[in-house]
Amino acid sequence: MKMLAAEIVSEHGLTAYPDFCEHLLGLDDNSLLSHLESEVERSAFFEAARIKGFVEEAIFSWYADATLSAKGRTVIANAIRSLVTQLSLYRMDDLGAARSRDVLKSFYQALVPEPLRKALGEFYTPDWLVEIACDRTTVTDWLNTRVLDPTCGSGSFLLEVVRRKRLEAKVKKLDAKATLELILESTWGFDLNPLAVQSSRVNYLIAVADLVAEAKAEVELPVLLADAVYSPARSPKKNEDVVEYQIGSTQSDLRVMIPAPLAFDRERLDRVFSGMAECVEVEHSYDEAENYLVKQRCITKNEAQIWRSPLSDTYKQVLDLHKRDWNGIWFRIVRNFFWSAVAGEFDLVVGNPPWVRWSSLPEHYRNRIKPTCAQYAIFSETPFHGGNELDISGMITYTVGDKWLKVGGILVFVITQTHFQSPSSQGFRSFKIDKSTGFLPVEVDDLKKLKPFPKVANKTAIMRLEKASRKKPKYPVPYRVWEKAAGHSGTIPEHASKASVLARVSINEWEATPVAGGNSPWAILPKGRFKDMAAIQGESDWIAGRKGVTCDLNGVLLVRIVDVNEPEGLVKIQTRPEAGRTDIGPARMFWVEPDLLFPLLKGAADFSACHVHIEEELYVFIPNRGINRQDYADAETVVSGLKRTKSYFKAYKHLLRQRSTYKLRQSGAPEYVIYNVGAYTFSAYKVVWAELSSVFEAAVVTQGAVPVIGDRVYVPDHKVYFADFTSENQAHYVCALLNSTLVREYVQSHTIQIQVSNIFKHLKLPTFDAKNTDHKKLATLSQSAHGATSEPKRSAVLAQMDQLAERLLMAFGSGRTGASV
Structure with missing residues (x-):
């Protein structure tokens, strides 16, 4: 990437070298590596072309100064010559085509291993999606709009912004110097990945190289190694006016302390x-360094005395790193982070921030940014619904909006759609930055039914927010739902044009409204439909949604029964190595007592609307009847009396103790206890619905046979949610209501597949009345549907049930209760 930039600089006549790569090919090994170190890695070549700070991060300059044998130097030199030879075959004089799209995107993605890119949340945005996101900004004067991409990656959004600015400059007949000055002042990018920063700088150079050549001006490309979440700020500690900043890596944890007047004066700090x-x-020692700074008039004698403590502390840390052979890096890196702090305010923030869940961030980084996240109160109030699983793109939205977006400015992000409906994003949906400032959601494009990113299945959306002072969000928010058009696939070709994408999709103009006001999940529905559902909006305080049991070692605790020994009262079970990620070894069979085994309802494949159809007969061990200390003690007493079962658990004791729920919530209990279990687990009647299902459907489950024992209640696995009942009629009545078209549409409008949990928090159903003829008829219809002997018969009953349920729900909303006896 650096050599590509050097060739572009040469081709545009900005240095003494007419062809940099050909020049390198004439050098011997030592001269070649020495030349690359001084001219490229220390940026002398680019400085001579009056391009400041183009190569700063010496992280990738190891090849130039590593201690190598003569043979090793030859190997590296030959590899570089091969690269340079290939590069010299390309023309760099006409970059028109390269200015219109990110030509380095695929190259960058090929350099970084796919698992690492996914871990970093780096899904580089297709050009057509970049264009549409920029369209959604509705900017009418690109030339005079200050734009920031705070997580710029290889520079796709920056390129598109520069392209639009150049088109307007051409219309206004601005000369090269005026155009270049406007672009450099108003088009900025940050990224935390040094490789991405270098890629973006090269792309930026491609976009403006001809203007640089024509203007003959000194330039510095405003693409910075900077953190969009954690940026330098005045320390709240003590009375010292000091900026404190930590830069962590696997090699060090540098704590930079800079006097505030110096930290926010970029030229002096440089x-x-x-x-x-x-x-x-x-x-040099710090005293020698201080004398040098005074002599060079970087600081005054008085400043040297006042600032000695923070500057000496920072200097000594970097000196120590230098002595450990980490020289040449740290001041260059720190320079960029502090430059971002004085970048000023922007009219527009646009980009595609990384999508990484909180738990996937490195622990030291989580600890560093947690106070910042807490400042904006964007964690969910309910940790059991993923309070600490907020996606980092949500954090970036708030920090960038606060620090760099001006009031009245617009933020457009390609972001995960789950922010609008996930319980984890409850805080995000408050849209409050501080007491007086916040965001106004303007519009959203929902592309979750499509697959815009190759090899990745994620829920994509384009969000437009406006930063406002003392204004509250207004709902409903315009919400476009994208779908594949007839005859087309939902997978978008990687290099598709914007026109071809728009031709293969249909876009529905819907709207979004918080289902219960405030920061509750958004209900996404056709225009006006949310008002039609007023009858069922609210909370059912007489029903609770519950999660099935969590075992966390499914291959051991969810088993098959393969044989029965009636005389001895034993069953032969088989482990399931294919279940879960933990390696439990090969499948094994054990004879155990069946006392703790219950028939299992595994997931969405086991049932549909009013129809239970178990895909595979599995059984779950339920050693404990609750999750309190007494429940664990009782479990230990029971298991101690079951010799063979106890022996079975002992065989897998180590693995059982490694389970995440055991270590986090049950440590100290017997290793075989399970989670999410209580009296409700053993209720006679359960209305169940699946966590992972394309359509919301409910069924009633009761009992299944356990060999030797007889009938026992079905126990739902953690992928199944349920409501528990003691009354059969009440269970079937609720099941009938849940399967109604109105309720299904409403539930699906504000939930996401992975978190369809306590649906009754935002769903108000009329309480079952045993004397109400409509209620009794609904229960009877549900029972008939469950007992239907064919799909046509079941469908006919479901249709009849649907009509009655909707009539009953609408009457409930109007205050009428229906027919009673």
Whole structure:
């Protein structure tokens, strides 16, 4: 990437080299590596072309100064010559085509292993999606709009913004110098990945190289190594006016302390850092470095005395790193982070921030940014619904909106759609930045039914927010739902044009409304439909949604029964190595007592609307009847009396103790206890619905046979949610209501598949009345549907049930109760 930039600089006549790559090919090994170190890695070549700070992060310069054998130097030099030879075959004089799209995107993705990119949340945005996101900004004057992409990656959004600015400049007949000055002042990018920053700088250079050549101006491309979540700020500690900032890596944890007047004066800070870097290179003490800074007029004698404590602390840390062979990096890196703090305010923030769940972030980084996240109160109030699983793109939205977006400015992000409906994003949906400032949601494009990113199945949306002072969000919010058009696939080709994408989709103009006001999940429905559902909006305080049992070692605790020994009262079970990620070894068979085994309802494949059809007969061990200390003690007493079952658990004791729920919530209990179990688990009647299902459907489950024992209640697995009842009629009545078209549409409008849990929190159903003829008839119809002997018969009953349920629900909403006896 650096060599590509050098060739572009040469081709545009900005240096003494007419062809940089050909020049390198004429050098011997030592000269080649030495030349690359001084000209490229230390940026002398680019500085001579009056392009400042183009190569700063020395992280990728290891090849130039690593201690190698003569053979090793030859190997590296030959590899570089091969690369340079290939590069010299390309033309760099006409970059028109390269300015219109991110030509380095695929190259960057090929350099970074796919598992690492996924871990970093780096899904680089297709060009057509970049264009549409920029369209959604509704900017009419690109040339005079200050734009920031705070997680710019390889620079796709920056390229599109520069392209639009250049088109407007051409219409207004601006000369190269004026156009270049406007672009450099108003088009900025940040990224935390050094490789992405270098890629983006090269793309930026491609976009403006001809203007740089024509303007003959000194330039610095405003693409910074910077953190969109955690940026330098005045320390709240003590009375010192100091900026404290930590930069962590696997090699060090550098705590930078800079006097605030210096930290926010970029030109002076650059001079001070440059002077310090020179002193570090020759291993001066801080006193010598301080004298040098005063002599070079970087700081005054008075400032040197006042600032000695923070500057000496920072200098000594970097000097120590230098002595451990981490020289040449830190002042360059710190310079970028502090530049971001004085970037000023922007009219528009646009981009595609990384999508990484909180639990997937490195622990040291979570600890560093947690106070920032708490400041905006964007964690969910309910940790058991994923309070700490907020996606980092949500955090970036708030930090960037607060620090860099001006009031009245617009933020457009390609973001995960789950922010609008997931319980984990409850805090995100408050849209409050501080007491007086917040966001106004303007519109959303929902692309979750499509697959815009190759090899990745995620829920994509384009969100437009406006930063406002002392205004509250207004609902409903315009919400476009994208679907594949007839005859087309939902997978979008990677290099499709915007026109071809729009031709293969249909876009429905819907609207979104918080289902219970405030920061509750958004109900996404056709225009006006949410008002039609007023009858069922609210909370059913007489029903609770519950999650099935969590075992966390399904291969051991969810088993098959393969044989029965009636005389001895034993069953032979078989383990399931294919279930779950934990390696439990090969399938094994054990004779155990069946006392703790219950028939299992595994998931969505086991039932549909008013129809239970178990895909595979499995049984679950339920050693404990609750999750309290006494329940664990009782379980231990029971298991101690079951010799063979106890022996079975002992065979897998180590693995049982490694389960996440055991370590987090049940440590100290017997290793075989399970989670999400209580009296409700053993209720006679359960209305169940699946966590992972394309359509919301409910059924009533009762009992199944356990060999030797006889009938026992079905126990739902953790992928199944349920409501528990003691009355058969009441259970079937609720099941009938849940399967109604009105309720199904309402539930699906505000939930996401992975979190269809306590649906009754936002669903108000009329309480079952045993004397109400409509209620009794609904229960009877549900029972008939469950007992239907064919799908046509069941469908006919379901249709009849649907009509009665909707009539009953609408009457409930109007205050009428229906027919009673």
